[in-house]
Amino acid sequence: MADARQSPLQKVLGRSTRTLRVRASVIIMAVVVLAVVLVPPLAQLDQQAVDLAQKLRPPSWAHPFGTDDVGRDLLLRCVYGLRVSLMVGAVAALAATLIGTAVGAAAGAFGGWTDRVVMRLVDTCSSVPHLLLGIFVVAMFRPGVWPVVASVALTHWLSTARIVRSEILSLRSRPFIDAAISGGASRWRVTVRHLLPGVVPQAGLAAVLMVPHAMWHESALSFLGLGLPAHQASLGNLVQSARGSLLAGDWWPTLFPGLLLILPTLAIAGLVGAWRERLSPRRRSELML
Amino acid sequence: MLELSNITAGYERGKPVVRDVSLAVSRGEAVGLLGPSGCGKSTLARVAALLHRPDAGTVVLDGTTVTDYRHRAPRALRTTVGVVFQSPRLSADPRLRLRDLIAEPLKATGRRIEIRERVDELARAVGLGGDLLTRSVHEVSDGQLQRACLARALVLRPRLLICDEMTAMLDASTTAALVAAVENYRRETQASLLAVGHDQVLLDRWCDRTVSWDVPPPA
Amino acid sequence: MTAGTLNATLSVRNLSVRFRMRGGRHIAAVTDASFDLAVGECLALVGESGCGKSVLASALLGLLPANAECEGAALLDDGTDLITAGERLLARTVRGRRIGLVPQSPAAHLTPVRTVSSQLSETIRELRPVPRQERRAAAHAAAGRAAFPADHLDRYPHELSGGLAQRAATALALVGDAPLLLADEPTTGLDRALVERTADELRRTVDEGRALLMITHDLAAAARIADRVAVMYAGRIVELADATRFFGEPGPLHPYARGLLDALPERSFQPIPGMPPELGDLPAGCAFAPRCDLADALCGTQPRFDGRVACHHAHTEDPSRA
Structure with a gap:
């Protein structure tokens, strides 16, 4: 019945572009995850295998993504790089979300001067460009995976803290919090049992959206030579090492790592869009009695 | 039991919604506070329940002069008062089942042992039967949810019950049932009642005396 | 009827x-x-x-x-x-x-950032072919029909009392002359x-x-x-x-x-x-029977609605209907 009430145009456009986007996102994410999980153990070639006779070959059947300046297979290098970038991105996003949620929840739940001090601190940190702050963090350590993760986590928790704080502030004024306080609940219990569960969907959403951000941050650091060690394949390192060949007119060592950075970003954005739509209360209530 | 003297309270500086109001509820007494919507009577109710710090005036609850509000108020004093709000939807944590909703104050005060007995007893008292206790908050009607909210307010055996427009969104039969449940509890425990509302007929029928908002009641 | x-x-x-x-x-x-x-x-x-x-x-x-x-x-x-x-x-x-809809909560129904008269004008533009220069007059007329005072037309919803907000919402419902x-x-x-x-x-x-x-x-x-x-x-x-x-x-x-x-x-x-039954799990007969002190075996069948009432034991002083 409801379908009959949609105009045909709405039906064709509105509906199918949405499902199309979601489907494409699911497929891309599935391919990315499968490649990252399955290719390394199954691959017959060694990603580090140097073959100078085959250096800088354009894409072909033998090497679908071509080869780099020392003749390594770029498809394999890209898959390994994507694996590292995704892992760094996911771990860093998780860490950033945990920090941001803890700080935001504390600021929101305590209020008063705690809130003022914490939020001014957040504002101050936000006023410094992320990359600059990130460089500052990695510069303090030897190159490696963990400094990069720390660099991303320490620069990206700010937005989550803000989201969580405002969500907590809006929840805090609800009568059910009044009821909990009146029922003898301590501040800790109110925060952990009644406030935090309410922000989980928002924080989760922010965490997933942060994965591509973290990947880009990692790539930027690696591109600047400050991220992962140069021998370790990461999308940023691949683009970095391909700079020379791009000037010589060889496009493939730059294009494919770049694409692999963009595609998961788009796919995650598509999935988050669909998720957000499901979360919105108007769509969630199927029944309105 | 409750003495509110010269209370001034509000949410923004310089814009009090309650101005110099005094009200007293003695032990075992039921007082109706009648006023038009938006006049500040809910704010006064929140002050009385120690949920909102007044800008001026004193609150004496059960012989104790209140100095701190919300979390800072001593737990024993906070739980002397049970509160029921106007909208059951907003006053129930949406992720809970009704059983957990009612048991929440027992858990919060470390009295888990009593849960089984108390919750069943209260569910009977407010007329929540069958499998309703196992349902989650969004699977029950407003009336059923308000019954659960009343049970939650009664679970710690408060000596003062504050009902802020408890029945404004409910139909006649549910209203009568909830008022009957409150009165049964008060008969058993000699608890006091502050019923805030805008329905004169209802408050006159329910309470020992009704004070009207526009004439500031004498302390 | x-x-x-x-x-x-x-x-x-x-x-x-x-x-x-x-x-x-x-x-x-x-x-x-x-x-x-x-x-x-x-x-x-x-x-x-x-x-x-x-x-x-x-x-x-x-x-x-x-x-x-x-x-x-x-x-x-x-x-x-x-x-x-x-x-x-x-x-x-x-x-x-x-069909005009008079909303449940007028305060939430009115757009908070626009004056009553601009909301009325907008609705008039949507619903009636009134030339631009006459829209304000039409808005006045619509407000008048709902007894909304003309000197409050340029106010924002939050500046209205509950009663006036209700009249503003009613005025909006009446614009299309439904x-x-x-x-x-x-x-x-x-x-x-x-x-x-x-x-x-x-x-x-x-x-x-x-x-x-x-x-x-x-x-x-x-x-x-x-x-x-x-x-x-x-x-x-x-x-x-x-x-x-x-x-x-x-x-x-x-x-x-x-x-x-x-x-x-x-x-x-x-x-x-008792409480009303679940709409997903209605009893076979009269849904009110479990709460009714007049209920008997007859109530196990669904009573027919005769235009006035649907009950096997409808209250009446008229013995022909008992």
Whole structure:
């Protein structure tokens, strides 16, 4: 019945572009995850295998993504790089979300001067460009995976803290919090049992959206030579090492790592869009009695 | 039991919604506070329940002069008062089942042992039967949810019950049932009642005396 | 009011609404509802929250969610069936033009950042071919019809009292000069004085030649303005009665309606025992039987609605109906 009430145009456009986007996102994410999980153990070639006779070959059947300046297979290098970038991105996003949620929840739940001090601190940190702050963090350590993760986590928790704080502030004024306080609940219990569960969907959403951000941050650091060690394949390192060949007119060592950075970003954005739509209360209530 | 003297309270500086109001509820007494919507009577109710710090005036609850509000108020004093709000939807944590909703104050005060007995007893008292206790908050009607909210307010055996427009969104039969449940509890425990509302007929029928908002009641 | 009355502005015939739920379950929110509504008449649809009355209103406006299934008909006087009409038809010719909606919460219904007069003008532009320079005058006229004071037209919603906000919302509902008004719980949460004022405003618009379907659980408001009362219980209309008889003597026929009235604080203040059944799990016979002290074996079968009441043991002094 409801379908009959949609105009045909709405039906064709509105509906199918949405499902199309979601489907494409699911497929891309599935391919990315499968490649990252399955290719390394199954691959017959060694990603580090140097073959100078085959250096800088354009894409072909033998090497679908071509080869780099020392003749390594770029498809394999890209898959390994994507694996590292995704892992760094996911771990860093998780860490950033945990920090941001803890700080935001504390600021929101305590209020008063705690809130003022914490939020001014957040504002101050936000006023410094992320990359600059990130460089500052990695510069303090030897190159490696963990400094990069720390660099991303320490620069990206700010937005989550803000989201969580405002969500907590809006929840805090609800009568059910009044009821909990009146029922003898301590501040800790109110925060952990009644406030935090309410922000989980928002924080989760922010965490997933942060994965591509973290990947880009990692790539930027690696591109600047400050991220992962140069021998370790990461999308940023691949683009970095391909700079020379791009000037010589060889496009493939730059294009494919770049694409692999963009595609998961788009796919995650598509999935988050669909998720957000499901979360919105108007769509969630199927029944309105 | 409750003495509110010269209370001034509000949410923004310089814009009090309650101005110099005094009200007293003695032990075992039921007082109706009648006023038009938006006049500040809910704010006064929140002050009385120690949920909102007044800008001026004193609150004496059960012989104790209140100095701190919300979390800072001593737990024993906070739980002397049970509160029921106007909208059951907003006053129930949406992720809970009704059983957990009612048991929440027992858990919060470390009295888990009593849960089984108390919750069943209260569910009977407010007329929540069958499998309703196992349902989650969004699977029950407003009336059923308000019954659960009343049970939650009664679970710690408060000596003062504050009902802020408890029945404004409910139909006649549910209203009568909830008022009957409150009165049964008060008969058993000699608890006091502050019923805030805008329905004169209802408050006159329910309470020992009704004070009207526009004439500031004498302390 | 008999079936097929010619001057009926709205005539609902055997309307049923079911929600398809997960796991193949169904919830029968409205079952077999039939009534007529004529110009100059106010019908109050009363019942407990969750009895299906809001679903009925949503069905009439075509605003049901996608998992709803409708049967039956709801005919306007020109034969348009609200149940089968497409979204385009409803949006272009019905909502605002044929049916005006008086909202439950006027404060939330008005856009907070625009003045009353700009909201009225916008609605006028959407609904009527009024030239730009005359729109302000039209807005004044619309405000006048809802007794909204002209000197408050340039105010923002938050600067209005609850009563004036209600009048502003009513003025918006009246702009399209719809012959049928639908008011969904227009008095919920208002204080008594405001309830009476709102009820009187609505009554006045009815007396100006409109039909009003008011959905409410507030029996006092219903008593104040309704010509007829339809009582809904567990998705069915169980009684359809003249308001004077219903609220006065001899009172309602259906035991549920009698119980509802008795629960009022100005009457005996006694609740009906028990709670209404789940719409997803209705008993086979009369849905009220488990709470009814007149129930017997006969109540295991569904009582037929005879145009006045659906009950095997309807209250009556008329022995021929016993």
